Amino acid sequence: MIKVECNGGVHEFPSEISVGKAIKEAYGKKSGAVAALVNDEEKDLSYLLSQNCKIDIIKDNSDRGLYIMRHSCAHLLAQAVTELFPNAKPTIGPPIDEGFYYDFFMDPINDDDLRKIEKLMRKIVKQNIPIKREEHDNETLRGIFSNNSFKMEIMDDKIGQEVGSSTYKQGNFVDLCRGPHVESTAKLRWFKLTSTSQAFWRADSSRETLVRIYGMCYSSKEDLQKRETLLREAAKRDHRKLGKDLQLFHIDEMVGQGLILWTPRGTVVRNELQQFISDHLTRQGYKQIYTPHIGKLDLYRTSGHFPYYQDSQYPPIVKRDTLSRLSDEGCSCSDLSNLMSEGEIDGYMLKPMNCPHHIRVYASQPRSYRDLPLRLAEFGTVYRWEQSGEISGMTRVRGFTQDDAHLFVTEDQIEQELLGCIELVKVIFGTLGMKDYRVRIGLRDSNSEKYVGSPEKWDKAEDACRNATASLGVEFSEEPGEAAFYGPKIDFVVKDVLGREWQLGTVQVDYNLPERFDLTYTGSDGEKHRPVMIHRAPFGSMERFCGVLIEHFNGMFPTWLSPTQVHILTISEKHKDYANKIAESLRDTSIRVEMDTGDDTIGKKLRTHRSMRPAYLMILGDEEQQNGTVSFLNPEREQKNGIPLKDFISKITSEINSKI
RNA sequence: GCCACCGUGGCUUAGCUCGGUAUAGCGACUGAUUCGUAAUCAGUAGGUCGGGGGUUCAAAUCCCCCCGGUGGCUCCA
Incomplete structure (x- = not known):
């Protein structure tokens, strides 16, 4: 006799029984179960109960249930792909928010192929093929996947741990998987393949190139249609479309990728926002400054930006006579590059960050503890060489204006000043009605060597970030390894209608740059001390912020921001x-x-x-x-x-x- | 940077599969109309089909390279 606690009652069965049958007993036929928790462990409906236990149903429309269905849908996809392309080797295929993907080692496919695959998937669904779990010992498992080096690699790394030692089989398709899965392909009706892309094995660009296929999957026709409608609506409020329709900004082929031309109407919005911030800066005791768009290479050698971040910077500007002298000497491009890296040739760089300039403003005068905190603010335009494939609308660009400021503070002032920074971000988000955001505190990864500064200082700075965030009653998550190499940071991440997240505001503590530039102030003790810097930008960048705002308001700006009121x-x-x-x-x-x-x-x-x-x-x-x-x-x-x-x-x- | 897809007047778009120098609407302009809440009527101008090269008697249509865009991947101090 097996006693099964289920649906608030206890059900007794004379002998072994599958989870599915037990659930049918307890909930009736239309339970919507795709799997179940047996003593809090996820199990298939086919799992056999042989002793007393507690069962909780996992319904198809629950988060967990959808996750399982999407996972099963990824398998369904893999089954179709391997049937159509026998040489394709499945690698991994996890469920994701709203859907799933599966990565295959195969030749690239096009949209026609995608349609064919989807068609076959639907056919397989109709065939109602059972999905069966099988347990294997190590050797058998390796035998099954001996012709798939990717699966072998997974087993080498994980076998017996996360992956388990089970496979799931549907028709001729077998996948290494811990499950659980739905009982049969017939359970997967409401899906759609959405796109393909290239991906790298293990997200490593030096490894094999894979074909990734994305799809979405829901438990009902309504939910699938709801999602499709949402996507259509989101496309309508896309800032790239609205930006054009409402004449807010323009991106011109002739000017260059990722370079925003602010047209008159968009400029109004930007100016209003900048004025709004400026008012708060005055209130919080900031001093506004202007600095130029370029600076000497040596400045960035000192700051460490050059050559460390060389790949994401515009190449340096070298004086004309230097170039012609070098060319007369028969200097090659790589010679030039080396000479610049070694500091033997100077040049100018488009600034990738404002901090070096601001630091030199700090250093332009002797400073005493009475001057601190010194808060220098600038709407400073910076240029970064983003990869061409990354550039998109106003949200990923090559030139952008940060509502930047650098606070030079004593160690004791860090927390208080962080508080002011977070307060400002809160006010801004509050005023604009951006409620759906989260705060992420980036901490150092204790196993990594990349960080500068002593562990004691780090602890102090990290605590200051926690305390400041907490004391303002903002929910936050701590993310080890997400700190900048020079200090911990507090990021404000806003969610848009599609659930995409955009990092906007950021506040960062920095021990590194004051050190590199040998910044000092005279303390009350008459001794030289090192200030700490706080970098902070509540909007992040005017471009990205406006892009997100356009979508947030669906182009219908509140009166104060409206380009024409x-x-x-x-x-x-x-x-x-x-x-x-x-x-x-x-x-x-x-x-x-x-x-x-x-x-x-x-x-x-x-x-x-x-x-x-x-x-x-x-x-x-x-x-x-x-x-x-x-x-x-x-x-x-x-x-x-x-x-x-x-x-x-x-x-x-x-x-x-x-x-x- | 990588993979797939896309690129026709200011905007939206037909034609491209089966090569013979381009279709329509909106907008602009001109004239008529002066009309109270989501498109008044008529007419005119405007494109050589993202750029370059190739195949061909002939290319928007086929091939190659480049530029730009979209969806992802990788990256984001």
Whole structure:
């Protein structure tokens, strides 16, 4: 007799019974179970119960259940691929958020192949092929996968641990896998292959090139369709599309990849944001500075950026006469490169970071402890050579402006100053209604040698990060190994509608650069001391932040950020003068106005101007003119008629001032 | 940088498989209309098909190289 605790009751069975049957007993036929927890361990429905236990159902629409289905779907994919391409060698195929992928060692495939694979997958689903778990000893296991070096490598590394010693078999396809899986291919109906890409074995670019196939998988048609709808909606609010439609920015082939041209409308948004930050900087006692876009190579040798980060920098600018002298001497490109690396030739570099310049501002005067904390801020534009395949819209670019600042502080001031930095990020995110973000504290990896500074200082800095974050009541995760080599950091990661995460704000503690530049201040004891630096950028970069903001607001900016706050549309030509008068009054109060006094119908004008998503659409005709009032559609696109102009002005002004 | 896919007037787009110098809408411009809430009517201009090379009597259509974009991979001080 086996007693099975399940669904709040105890069920008794005379002999061995499968989990699936036990669940059917306890929950009925339509339990939606894809697997189960047997004494808190994930098991297949076919798993045989031979002694008393506790079972929890894993439903197909639960996170765990979806994970299992997606994993099974990856196997289904592999079955189809190996059937169509007998030479393809499956490597790994895990479930991921919303779907799954599988990496194959095979020749590249195209979209046609992808469709063929998907078609075969559907056929296999219809065939209702059972998925069977089998346990093997080591030797048998190696025998099964002897012609697949990738699986062999996995076994060499992991056998008996995570991978277990089981295989899952469906039809002729066998995969090394610990499971669990759904019972049969028929359970996998709501999937779709989405894309292919190249991937590297073990994410190592020096290893084999693999073909990765992505798919999504859900437990119901509705969920699959919901996801597809979401993707379509997200495509509509993509900042690259909206940026073009709303004329916010332009990227020009002739100017270069990853270089943003801020058009007039986008510049308004950026300026408003910069002004917003500037106001807070003043309040928090920052000093704003300007520094140039280039600096001598030697500056970056001292900072360590050159040649350490050479691969991601624009190549140095060398003086013309130096170049012609070297060329007369028959110097080759590699000679030149060596001479620069060795410091025998100087040149200029487009700045990849603002800190070296800011450090030299600090060093321009003798500093005492009374000067600290010294907070230097700049909207500083930096240039980095991102790989061409990485560049995308405004979010990954080669030139961008950081809302940067460097705080030079004593060790005792670190925590207090971190607090101020985090506070600022919180205010910004709060004002813009960006609620879905998380905070990540990057700590050092105790096994790594790459970090500079003593362990004691690191401990202190890491504690300061924790304390500052915690004392502001922000949830955070600690991630060892994610620190910069010079110090721990606090990153603010914002989630967008698709669940993609964007690292925006960042706060970093730095012991390294003050050391490298031999920065000092005179303490109250009359001795020289070393300051600590805090790098911080609440937006991260104006480009990325605006890109994320465009999507966040779906192009419909709050009034204070709206590139054009009021669009005035006239009913007919005879209202032109009145419209001009209104426009003038609004402009006098610094409200951004656009006029349309053309000869289109009001319906046409509304249609045209709505698409630019201004905060207000004002309509002026006989009625307004006679009564000296205005009528408008507000940001919620509700109609308000016959409002006295001064009421409108005070309403919109207060809206702008309170940034709602 | 790597893999796959894509690139036609300002925008969206037909044609490309089966080679014979390009289709439409929006927008722009001109004229008429002055009309109260998501496209008033008529007309005109505008592209040599991302760039270069090749195959061919002939290429937007086939081939090669380059540039740019998209989805991923790798990277992100």
